[in-house]
Amino acid sequence: MHMTFSSWLRIGLAxxxxxxxxxxxxxxxxxxxxxxxxxxGLPFSDGMLVGDTLYIAGQEGTDANNKLVAGGIGPExxxxxxxxxxxxxxxxxxxxxxxxxxxxLADIHEFGDMNKVYRSVMxxxxxxxxxxxxxxLVNNARIEISAIAVKGK
Numbered sequence: 314m315h316m317t318f319s320s321w322l323r324i325g326l327a328x329x330x331x332x333x334x335x336x337x338x339x340x341x342x343x344x345x346x347x348x349x350x351x352x353x354g355l356p357f358s359d360g361m362l363v364g365d366t367l368y369i370a371g372q373e374g375t376d377a378n379n380k381l382v383a384g385g386i387g388p389e390x391x392x393x394x395x396x397x398x399x400x401x402x403x404x405x406x407x408x409x410x411x412x413x414x415x416x417x418l419a420d421i422h423e424f425g426d427m428n429k430v431y432r433s434v435m436x437x438x439x440x441x442x443x444x445x446x447x448x449x450l451v452n453n454a455r456i457e458i459s460a461i462a463v464k465g466k
Contacts, residue, residue: 349399350377360400365464367404371417371457372396373450386423386455390430393458401462408435410462414442417457421446427456 347360347367361368374382374389375396382392398408414435418427424444432439440460450457 347400347404349396349403360404362404367401367406367410367462367464369397369400369411369460369462371415371459372400373452373454373457375452375454381452381454386418386420386426387430389455390427390458391434393456394431394434397458397460401460404462406462406464410464411435411440411460412463413461414440415459416442416444417447417450417459418444419447419450419453419455423455 342364345362346358347362349359357370359370359372361370372393373396374392376382376392382388397411401408401411416427416431418424421444427444
């Protein structure tokens with residue numbers, strides 16, 4: 314059977330359409346839970362890695378024993394960001410890979426003090442961020458921070 318150039322071209326175009334259709338539908342990507350240190354017995358993971366994206370659960374300003382650090386918003390912010398960095402590193406990412414952050418404050422009047430610490434820790438360019446005041450946080454924390462990181466190519 315002899316195939317002409319136009320026959321090959323039609324087959325190639327049909328294959329390209331199939332590949333594009335499959336790409337548009339997408340395949341589910343594998344998920345991998347990221348846990349830092351010992352399990353805290355809580356019903357969520359510290360992070361969830363899906364493809365090149367890492368979703369980081371809200372981190373409070375707690376120490377290695379899951380106890381809130383003393384000293385108020387400054388030390389709690391530092392500890393929360395340290396905890397985010399631990400999750401980021403455990404997933405094989407770097408802090409510079411963080412692209413979006415959400416900060417939950419128990420008192421919006423502590424925004425300036427939180428920002429002083431945040432500014433000194435987060436690398437440039439700074440990720441996008443939303444900061445909101447909430448009615449209360451677990452453990453009577455002053456702050457909780459969640460983030461999303463994307464692995465650079």
